[in-house]
Amino acid sequence: MPGQPRVRFAPSPTGFLHVGNARTALYNWLFACHTGGVFLLRIEDTDLDRSEVRHETQLMEDLRWLGLDWDEGPGVEGPHAPYRQSERLGIYREHTDRLLAEDKAYRCFCSAEQLEAERREAVANHQPQVYSGRCRSLSAAESARRASAGKPFAVRLRIPEHPLRFHDLIRGMVEFPQETVSDPILVRSSGMPVYNYVVTLDDALMEITHVIRGDDHISNTPKQVAIYEAFGWKPPEFAHLSTILGSDRERLSKRHGATSVASFREMGILPEALVNYLALLGWGAEGGTREIFSLDELVREFRLERVTASPAVFDWEKLHWLNRHYLKAADPDRVVELAWPHFAGLLPPQDSAGPEIRAWFGKLLALFLPAVSQLDELPGKSGFLFHFDPAATDANEEKAAILASEATAKVLSALAARVRSHSGQVTPEQFKAWMNETKAETGAKGKDLFHPVRIALTGSHSGPEFDKLIPIFEEGSRLQLPTHVLSVRERIEGFLGKQP
């Protein structure tokens, strides 16, 4: 199909997939889907020392988790394979030879020390740091002679004698004065081609029509445009995405906490929440009054032209808000599935758990889900079901005060008498009746009635309604769980028993 847009996401497998890169991948993917184009994944592993296979695997897993599938790339292949730069070295070499033969590039024999000295001088003179061009005019014969004599050389591109400009879909025309960009090195003296060179080659060879990437590449773009020119190729459209910042307005990094997609998943952030959030971070739908978007809706609404040029501060609060939204909207069975691993040691392994346990856990989740922003907060919120130390309540001043009040002793003993005289499971209705009787008998009501009971049962004076809690205590106590859940009776007994 002629004129079909082709975009790529080209990460280096040197670490975990960062949210910034995830957003870049998302925007590429959305653009491709919206325009009916092709989304391609390419692995930039020319840095052999830092690239690791496990990172590559992780990266692809993260992309799939987000729902971003690629049309061409590792595992899919396609007409432009291979999609790993380390497997394309021969291709790069051929192209370098061509450039050298056509005198679009030349050998540079300058030493690192020479270059460094020039750089220092330029800074001292308030001049742009550009290569002096010492080897630029070496004759072909001289160049060949030195090379065959075994002198190490790098290959440099001959930058054209005019300002370099490119079009950016987000920023418009960007132009760099000619004197500020110098002949870039294409191939190191080690023979290894440089990143900026291979990216360009690959983008051109893979017929990428729109390069959508981070704005840290803006300054590299003129050099890349020059490479296109040298080969006589038409440069693609560019779209440079702004940086994601931390709350201190510095580039978002590990310093700001979790930033990798994998860690978000581990914390219990839903992929749809992350995708939605990332989409909103630097893009706004027309009108700007909608916040909730499914992946399909994003595909429909997404326009590169509407992407913001200014950097955006990453906001956990909003991500959490979206996550809570999607957690509530999610299919309960799926939430059970996802939340289960967070209860290791409290629940049996998921695959060996019977339907009663699953059902019970489902009730637990229905109760506690509204109280959390991410799944990994669940065990903390519901911890009192599994571990309850009545003695610890005395340590808290506020709770101790409630417990010390006169009404408390009366309320608790009235309730305990009823609990003790009852056999079998306690229903919420039964419990409610007891509470009413206790109220009538002791005269305590409202907080004076509920707080002591709540503390005796849960260890805290705040928490979910008793109606919902009682069945979880009672049913839980009958299940075979790695950590026993105390029944209402066991709780009351245990609580009263702690006092001598």
Add this chain to the structure above:
RNA sequence: GGCGCCAUGGUGUAAUUGGUUAACACGCCGCCCUCUCAAGGCGGAGAGUUCGGGUUCGAUCCCCGAUGGCGCUACCA
């Protein structure tokens, strides 16, 4: 030092692309619900669009400059 990018409430984005009481969401505050927490419902505060010039009858929007933030400035990616 050089070059580039950016600039709307605390945060993310809107504003029929020069004419609005500058909108929406997160967060915050208050009220309702309630034994409490969370959720939910309702309401409120918070920017005159970084600053200074210009163009114009009229600038958030166009131009210039300043300031600030960020990025690049490698034989890193």
